[in-house]
Amino acid sequence: MQQVITDDLNILLDIFPEHIREMLHQQADTSQLLEIIMDLGRPPEARFPNHEVVLDQREVSQADIDFVVSRIGSFTEDNRAGIARTLHRISAIRNRQGRIVGLTCRVGRAVFGTMKVIEDLIQTGKSVLLLGPPGIGKTTMLREVARVLADDFKKRVIIVDTSNEIAGDGDIPHPAIGHARRMQVMSPTMQHAVMIEAVENHTPEVIVIDEIGTEAEAQAARTIAERGVQLVGTAHGNTLENLIKNPTLSDLIGGIQSVTLGDEEAKRRGTQKSILERKSPPTFDAVVEIQDRTRVAVHADAGQAVDAILHDQPLDMEIRWLDENGEVHQEKVKPVVETSKKVTRESAPAKEAIKHRLYLFGVNRGRFEQAIKEMRIDTEITNSLKDASLFVTSKSHFRSKPQKVKEAEAANLPIYVLRANSPAQIGQLLNTLHPESDRLNSHDRTDLLKDALDEAQEAVDLVKDGQQATIELSPQGSYIRRLQHLIAERSGLPSQSSGHEPGRRVKIYKGE
Numbered sequence: 001m002q003q004v005i006t007d008d009l010n011i012l013l014d015i016f017p018e019h020i021r022e023m024l025h026q027q028a029d030t031s032q033l034l035e036i037i038m039d040l041g042r043p044p045e046a047r048f049p050n051h052e053v054v055l056d057q058r059e060v061s062q063a064d065i066d067f068v069v070s071r072i073g074s075f076t077e078d079n080r081a082g083i084a085r086t087l088h089r090i091s092a093i094r095n096r097q098g099r100i101v102g103l104t105c106r107v108g109r110a111v112f113g114t115m116k117v118i119e120d121l122i123q124t125g126k127s128v129l130l131l132g133p134p135g136i137g138k139t140t141m142l143r144e145v146a147r148v149l150a151d152d153f154k155k156r157v158i159i160v161d162t163s164n165e166i167a168g169d170g171d172i173p174h175p176a177i178g179h180a181r182r183m184q185v186m187s188p189t190m191q192h193a194v195m196i197e198a199v200e201n202h203t204p205e206v207i208v209i210d211e212i213g214t215e216a217e218a219q220a221a222r223t224i225a226e227r228g229v230q231l232v233g234t235a236h237g238n239t240l241e242n243l244i245k246n247p248t249l250s251d252l253i254g255g256i257q258s259v260t261l262g263d264e265e266a267k268r269r270g271t272q273k274s275i276l277e278r279k280s281p282p283t284f285d286a287v288v289e290i291q292d293r294t295r296v297a298v299h300a301d302a303g304q305a306v307d308a309i310l311h312d313q314p315l316d317m318e319i320r321w322l323d324e325n326g327e328v329h330q331e332k333v334k335p336v337v338e339t340s341k342k343v344t345r346e347s348a349p350a351k352e353a354i355k356h357r358l359y360l361f362g363v364n365r366g367r368f369e370q371a372i373k374e375m376r377i378d379t380e381i382t383n384s385l386k387d388a389s390l391f392v393t394s395k396s397h398f399r400s401k402p403q404k405v406k407e408a409e410a411a412n413l414p415i416y417v418l419r420a421n422s423p424a425q426i427g428q429l430l431n432t433l434h435p436e437s438d439r440l441n442s443h444d445r446t447d448l449l450k451d452a453l454d455e456a457q458e459a460v461d462l463v464k465d466g467q468q469a470t471i472e473l474s475p476q477g478s479y480i481r482r483l484q485h486l487i488a489e490r491s492g493l494p495s496q497s498s499g500h501e502p503g504r505r506v507k508i509y510k511g512e
Contacts, residue, residue: 007109008086009033015071015083015090015105017064020044023055033107034135038065039093040101065100073169075100078162078188082169087176089165108168110176115144117296117320117328118288122149127231127283129252129302131243132290138234139165139210141290145232146208147178155230158183158204162191166210180208192220199224209233218251222283231284238396240287240299241309247482253287253306255279258453258483258490274453274487276310278303291400295321297333319399333399355380356433359388359413361404362397364421371426377434391415392429452476456484459508460491470509475499481506 009030013021016036024030027046036055037045040062044055072090075081079092087108092100114137121128122145130138143166150157157180161167167182168174181202185194191209195217198207207224209217212235225231235252237243243253250256257279282302289297298318299305308315319331356379360368365381372379382388391408398405398417408415418425452474459471473484481497484506488495495508 007031007107008083008088009107011083011086012088012105012107015068017067019058020055020064027053035104035106038068038103038105040065062101065103068103068105069100076163076187080163080165082164084170085168085172085174087165087168087174089163108165109140110143110174111140112144113322113326114141114293115148116326117294117322118298119148121286121288121298121300122232123153125230126285127225128233128286128288129284130232130234130288130290131237131239132234133238134236136290137293138290140293142166142208142210142232142234143176146180146206147176149206149232150180151178156203156205157181157208158198158202158206159208160185160191160195160198160210162188162194162210166208192216195220195224199227199229204229206230206232211235212249212252215248215251218249218283222251225283233284239289239297240302240305243287244306244309247478251279252283253278253302254282256310256483258456258487260457260487272450272454274450274457276449276453276483278306278310282306295319297399355389357382357387357389359383359385359391359408361391361393361402361408363392363394363418364426367421367423367426368392368430371423371430375427375430375434377430379430379433385411385413388413390433392418394418394421449480452480453483453487456487456506456508460488460493463493463508463510464491466510470507472498473506473508475503475505478504484508 013024016024020036020038024033024036024046027033029048032048034047034049037047038060041059043057044060044064046053046055068090069092072083073081075092079094081090081092082088083090087110089106089108091104091106093102093104095101115122118128118141130141132138146157146159146166149155159166159177159180159182161182162185164184167177173182183194183198183202185191192214195207195209198204207229209221209231210233212218212221212233221231221233235243235249237246237249240253243249244256255278256276258274259277261273261275263273284302287299287302287305289299291297296319298320300318305315305317307313317333319333321329323329358368358379358381360381368381372381385391385404385407391405391413393405393415395417398415405415416429418429455473459473462468463471476484481504485495485497488506488508492511493508494511495506497504497506499505
């Protein structure tokens with residue numbers, strides 16, 4: 001399915017001391033080697049996808065580390081270095097005096113075929129954001145996107161290469177990027193400036209950016225998109241919902257703001273007065289969640305997807321994967337299973353006349369047991385799929401389709417997908433199964449986020465009316481506190497956070 005262009009593995013192995021290099025050559029399948037770890041005073045290790053190998057019982061010495069450092073490029077501010085004209089990356093761990101005491105030497109490989117699952121999306125000229133955890137293959141896919149756009153579609157492509165991970169170390173870029181041009185970044189803090197420079201000086205049609213991670217970079221990305229340049233970038237985060245909850249990067253998909261509705265409008269919508277809305281059009285038109293190296297989830301309309309999540313509506317998306325022959329398969333995910341308000345794939349309500357037996361997979365059993373005990377309902381947790389009347393799992397587990405989920409589907413067992421592993425979501429499920437029960441604390445059935453925003457709005461009203469000079473709100477996490485600050489700012493009132501986690505809270509007061 002995938003054809004490796006080159007991994008230049010021998011060049012990487014040559015930087016190690018002889019006793020480590022010999023052990024690496026003895027490994028059965030170096031084509032699967034991911035990285036070599038050298039920590040002072042510990043045996044060197046080789047990491048493979050599913051296991052690790054101790055290369056030598058002798059501990060790594062300072063001389064061993066110095067030997068490697070002397071044979072590679074210079075380390076930049078982010079403690080990363082490379083080997084000229086290769087894709088390998090060496091990252092340093094330093095002690096408090098700045099001396100290098102550990103090295104992570106990652107194997108860089110250029111691979112054909114990784115972007116085939118999203119090629120049609122890239123072809124349209126849409127700006128596309130790739131999401132996924134470290135090591136999942138975001139940079140590998142990004143590198144091929146740059147090559148295909150430059151070579152096959154004859155676009156003017158500029159790569160902003162902060163850590164030289166896309167096009168390799170040294171002044172001459174790796175051939176894996178084709179005719180795309182590469183701009184190196186002197187310091188990670190300068191990435192946003194180089195992004196703007198690329199647009200202003202080099203007339204690109206496409207800009208490729210790896211690891212957008214700061215507010216300045218998110219703003220630079222928006223500026224580029226507003227100038228009509230196609231953007232293809234990556235960011236850390238497993239899902240689109242992770243990005244929405246990230247205050248630093250949420251601007252990439254339009255930004256989130258709190259909006260206060262009038263009484264009539266709130267009643268018409270059936271919501272609280274304070275709700276969350278998307279602030280502006282997304283910087284990226286589409287979002288791709290990389291689930292593994294051959295499987296992705298595609299949100300072709302990022303704005304529509306964000307609105308659906310914020311309004312607690314069914315989230316429509318497409319799952320794509322490559323088979324063993326390199327053929328692309330697509331499957332529309334039925335929105336009904338993506339919302340915690342639906343119980344089964346066919347949206348049939350759970351039967352209320354029977355005793356419910358829940359099979360839990362990837363969710364917190366202790367919280368379920370506590371909620372069942374507090375509600376005093378006739379529900380039990382079973383360890384057998386055969387005895388279960390309902391299969392309960394998390395959104396991430398349902399999307400990745402492990403064997404247990406497939407077994408539940410094959411058995412036609414109703415599936416309930418929790419949006420979050422929280423007491424409120426667990427309480428909502430149990431209350432759905434037992435609508436006759438009124439024992440669940442009303443606060444657990446309320447959207448906690450909306451409660452917090454309503455509290456901030458009420459505080460603003462009291463301070464503006466002069467009824468109180470200062471009001472401290474309930475403790476909240478950093479994201480909710482930021483939204484509470486926005487409510488105060490919109491009303492022209494100063495606010496500040498005080499206290500220590502987890503008791504940190506927002507204080508709203510009358511300005512001078």
